[in-house]
Amino acid sequence: DVKVTQSSRYLVKRTGEKVFLECVQDMDHENMFWYRQDPGLGLRLIYFSYDVKMKEKGDIPEGYSVSREKKERFSLILESASTNQTSMYLCASSKVHREETQYFGPGTRLLVL
Amino acid sequence: GQNIDQPTEMTATEGAIVQINCTYQTSGFNGLFWYQQHAGEAPTFLSYNVLDGLEEKGRFSSFLSRSKGYSYLLLKELQMKDSASYLCAVKGSGAGSYQLTFGKGTKLSVIP
Numbered sequence: 311d312v313k314v315t316q317s318s319r320y321l322v323k324r325t326g327e328k329v330f331l332e333c334v335q336d337m338d339h340e341n342m343f344w345y346r347q348d349p350g351l352g353l354r355l356i357y358f359s360y361d362v363k364m365k366e367k368g369d370i371p372e373g374y375s376v377s378r379e380k381k382e383r384f385s386l387i388l389e390s391a392s393t394n395q396t397s398m399y400l401c402a403s404s405k406v407h408r409e410e411t412q413y414f415g416p417g418t419r420l421l422v423l
Numbered sequence: 424g425q426n427i428d429q430p431t432e433m434t435a436t437e438g439a440i441v442q443i444n445c446t447y448q449t450s451g452f453n454g455l456f457w458y459q460q461h462a463g464e465a466p467t468f469l470s471y472n473v474l475d476g477l478e479e480k481g482r483f484s485s486f487l488s489r490s491k492g493y494s495y496l497l498l499k500e501l502q503m504k505d506s507a508s509y510l511c512a513v514k515g516s517g518a519g520s521y522q523l524t525f526g527k528g529t530k531l532s533v534i535p
Contacts, residue, residue, distance in 0.1 A: 341521055352527035353466075353510065360521050368522065400465060409473065411456060412523060414465035 313337070314415035316401055321420045329388040331418050333401030339413075340406045342384035344368075344376060346397040347417075353400065359384055360406070391422045425449045427526035429511050434532045435501055443496045443509050443529045451516025456523060457485050457496045458510040466510055469496070498531075506533045 317332035333342065343358040345368075355368030357376040365376050373395060377385045384403075388395055398419050402412040426448045435441040447455070454473035458466035472478055472487035472494060484497040498505055508530045512523040 343522070350527065353512075353525040355522055355524075358522055366521070409454060409471055411468040411471065414467070416465050 314401060314403055314413050316399075316415040316418050318418050319416060321418055323388075323391050323420065323422050325392060325422060327388075327391050327422075329391050329420070329422075331386040331388075331399055331401075331420070333384045333386070333403075333415055334382055335384075335403040335413070336382065337403065337405075337413070338381065339403035340381075341404045341412075342378065343402040343404075343412060344374075344384065344386045345400045345402065346370070347400055348397050356386065391420075393422050396420060396422045425513055425515060425524035427511055427513060427524060429509075429526040429529045431527070432530045432532070434534060435498075437501055437503060437533055437535050439501050440497065440499050441501060441531065443498075443511075443531065445494045445496070445511035445526055447492050447494070447511070447513050447526075449492070449513055449515060449524075452489065453514040453516045455485075455487055455494050456512045456514070457494075458512065460508045460510060460528065462507070469509075501533050503533050503535070506531060 314335045344356045345353045347353050359365045359378040375387045398417050400417045401415040404410045404412040429445045457469040460466040470485040477486045482499045487494045508528040510528045511526040
């Protein structure tokens with residue numbers, strides 16, 4: 311069974327704080343992704359990575375950065391959290407082939423006060 | 424870019440059949456995925472279509488017409504546990520071939 315884990319299920323932070331969200335997958339997947347999910351807007355891609363130390367911007371990268379130092383771990387960083395970054399954050403991973411699905415972690419619900 | 428449309432909400436009766444439609448406009452196409460997401464949980468994979476036609480998997484089937492930019496998910500013999508959001512997602516080609524673009528999801532409510 312593929313397992314994608316995220317460091318926290320719930321997180322409360324203050325405006326201006328630096329926030330780290332961590333994601334780990336145990337299936338040797340090449341690709342990893344960070345999404346946010348908001349009511350009425352659906353899942354939106356923030357960043358993805360197709361290899362160690364490689365990163366690509368998704369649709370909404372502003373205010374975020376990422377780090378992939380090891381194949382199994384993909385971190386999302388909010389340099390200075392703002393209230394409009396309150397959201398559900400979902401990490402996913404997949405193998406490289408086109409027919410391969412993405413496997414999602416359980417999500418981190420972040421509240422920025 | 425990609426644009427994906429699906430209905431926001433649907434309601435159906437336990438034991439019935441429901442069809443959830445998805446239309447897409449894309450600059451490249453490498454397949455269409457359907458995911459199920461229960462409230463407060465992560466999306467889970469249901470089906471993948473890359474060629475035209477119907478793929479059947481138990482109570483769930485998915486259809487694709489690439490020329491029409493159209494897919495549907497068919498759920499038969501509905502059960503209460505099928506109440507969830509259903510997400511349509513398209514995989515692009517070229518530079519977009521790594522990523523999925525998701526529709527906003529269809530919230531299905533199954534009533535007794």
